[in-house]
Amino acid sequence: MWSLRDKYAIAGIGWTDFSKKSGRTVRSLAxxxxxxxxxxxxxxxxxxxxxxxxxxxxxxxxxxxxxxxGLDNAGYAVDYLSGGNAANLITLAATAxxxxxxxxxxxxxRAMNGRSGFRLGxxxxxxxxxxxxxxxxxxxITYPQAMAMWCRRHIIKYGTAPEQLGEIAVTFRENATRxxxxxxxxxxTMADYLDSRMIVEPFRMLDICLETDGACAVLITGTERxxxxxxxxxxxxxxxxxxxxxxxxxxxxxxxxxxxxxxxAKYIADDLWRSAGVTQRDVDFAEIYDCFTYSVIMALEGLGxxxxxxxxxxxxxxxxxxxGELPLNTAGGLLSEGYIxxxxxxxxxxxxxxxxxxxxxxxxxxxxxxxxxxxTCGSAMILRN
Amino acid sequence: xTYAKPLPVPDPESAPFxxxxxxxxxxxxxxxxxxxxxxxxxxxxSHCRSDAxxxxxxSGRGKVFSWIVVRHxxxxxxxxxxxxxxxxxxELDEGVRIVSNIVECDPSDVRAETPVRVIFRDVTDSVxxxxxxxxxx
Numbered sequence: 332m333w334s335l336r337d338k339y340a341i342a343g344i345g346w347t348d349f350s351k352k353s354g355r356t357v358r359s360l361a362x363x364x365x366x367x368x369x370x371x372x373x374x375x376x377x378x379x380x381x382x383x384x385x386x387x388x389x390x391x392x393x394x395x396x397x398x399x400x401g402l403d404n405a406g407y408a409v410d411y412l413s414g415g416n417a418a419n420l421i422t423l424a425a426t427a428x429x430x431x432x433x434x435x436x437x438x439x440x441r442a443m444n445g446r447s448g449f450r451l452g453x454x455x456x457x458x459x460x461x462x463x464x465x466x467x468x469x470x471x472i473t474y475p476q477a478m479a480m481w482c483r484r485h486i487i488k489y490g491t492a493p494e495q496l497g498e499i500a501v502t503f504r505e506n507a508t509r510x511x512x513x514x515x516x517x518x519x520t521m522a523d524y525l526d527s528r529m530i531v532e533p534f535r536m537l538d539i540c541l542e543t544d545g546a547c548a549v550l551i552t553g554t555e556r557x558x559x560x561x562x563x564x565x566x567x568x569x570x571x572x573x574x575x576x577x578x579x580x581x582x583x584x585x586x587x588x589x590x591x592x593x594x595x596a597k598y599i600a601d602d603l604w605r606s607a608g609v610t611q612r613d614v615d616f617a618e619i620y621d622c623f624t625y626s627v628i629m630a631l632e633g634l635g636x637x638x639x640x641x642x643x644x645x646x647x648x649x650x651x652x653x654x655g656e657l658p659l660n661t662a663g664g665l666l667s668e669g670y671i672x673x674x675x676x677x678x679x680x681x682x683x684x685x686x687x688x689x690x691x692x693x694x695x696x697x698x699x700x701x702x703x704x705x706x707t708c709g710s711a712m713i714l715r716n
Numbered sequence: 717x718t719y720a721k722p723l724p725v726p727d728p729e730s731a732p733f734x735x736x737x738x739x740x741x742x743x744x745x746x747x748x749x750x751x752x753x754x755x756x757x758x759x760x761x762s763h764c765r766s767d768a769x770x771x772x773x774x775s776g777r778g779k780v781f782s783w784i785v786v787r788h789x790x791x792x793x794x795x796x797x798x799x800x801x802x803x804x805x806x807e808l809d810e811g812v813r814i815v816s817n818i819v820e821c822d823p824s825d826v827r828a829e830t831p832v833r834v835i836f837r838d839v840t841d842s843v844x845x846x847x848x849x850x851x852x853x
Binding site: 452453454455457458459460461462463464465466467468469470471472473476479480481483484487528529530531532533534577583584586587591 | 720721722723724725726727730756762781782783784785786787788790791794795798800801803805813814815816817823828839843845847
């Protein structure tokens with residue numbers, strides 16, 4: 332269990348434009364985001380001694396960015412071969428590295444040309460070797476197809492309705508209208524959602540997140556150092572990483588998972604809340620990994636905001652809207668802001684806790700939650716100002 | 717005409733399975749030590765860690781555990797003529813799950829727990845895929 336409550340903080344954040352065609356190398360995007368995070372913290376290149384990233388070989392390695400930016404002291408450079416589950420894992424890993432004395436100021440980034448370059452959505456590699464030999468030959472090859480199979484389980488067990496998934500899509504889009512970073516800012520109605528094209532039943536087009544070129548970076552350091560930096564620190568109160576049994580080799584191999592009506596969240600919930608010393612009621616807002624509308628429901632249920640099976644009802648009635656009981660994905664999320672593999676959720680959480688969110692600010696936000704990952708394993712953090 | 721869809725590439729663990737489909741038999745592994753059935757094939761049993769293994773011919777019968785209906789073809793050129801098609805996770809009577817297509821059936825007729833049975837489709841000279849049809853057909 333992560334047990335470094337309030338010892339580490341996020342001292343700097345940086346991001347690039349989110350676009351469909353950056354016209355730049357991924358390394359260039361990563362470097363820009365990192366430079367901005369360093370400047371945001373009021374530090375210099377020489378202060379950085381660690382860099383961590385996660386990717387599927389679709390990004391710049393940590394050491395490539397350190398080299399481009401002349402981070403000559405960044406001897407601690409680590410790349411996690413990981414997907415969206417790692418967006419909070421790398422920040423927690425940074426705290427562990429600092430605690431172990433391996434580094435003092437660590438940059439964490441994710442960068443991708445997720446739209447103009449390697450597209451994570453899948454379906455372009457038609458090989459069927461290794462574990463995919465049991466799934467790809469049947470035309471089960473894209474991420475939306477994988478998660479739609481999971482969503483169906485929730486519908487089978489609990490009768491989750493399209494209008495409930497639609498509430499998530501509509502609410503997050505509404506949030507995005509106030510976010511200058513967001514790629515999709517045109518409001519949508521429930522009718523727009525229900526009329527949107529069926530892609531892979533039960534998923535419509537608007538159940539599926541964006542594909543984005545862009546990068547995000549956050550800078551992690553000790554709390555005492557953070558207090559002397561340029562911005563008010565955002566403290567890491569709690570965090571957890573993990574998953575359940577029978578995870579398989581990849582997302583298509585998770586057919587042995589006990590039941591796809593739930594995900595990793597229920598397995599890490601106890602550790603998460605215990606590590607932070609707070610409960611669901613204390614959380615003022617949450618940025619939940621929303622590669623699809625459905626992943627939000629599983630996270631809410633798994634983390635105990637509502638009972639298993641009740642996620643669909645929970646998101647209705649304005650509860651998750653900006654003025655609601657638990658504002659969710661206040662920047663628009665991966666569905667409407669952009670898909671930087673979940674690290675943009677951490678950016679937004681920090682802005683909310685600093686009071687820098689402008690028109691989308693949640694009043695008096697003191698504690699925020701970020702989650703990362705949609706299926707068998709994932710990570711989460713609880714932050715405070 | 718070249719078969720454009722993904723074709724399985726057998727490996728030392730999976731070769732018996734694909735050889736079985738060629739002979740129109742659905743083979744799954746059974747641990748030679750604790751008797752637990754498993755799919756996909758592996759070398760070690762996740763229950764008792766033994767590497768003793770038997771290959772069992774499954775009855776080919778099972779039920780729909782979950783399913784999707786693919787309506788947007790990806791990639792377009794390969795799947796355009798197949799959509800809408802059903803991909804399902806099927807729980808076999810032997811207690812393991814397998815992914816396949818449900819064919820000879822209108823996608824709107826698929827339900828949870830729909831009983832299904834295996835058929836074999838020789839898609840190339842060297843590859844046969846196990847597909848499923850409603851057991852009632």
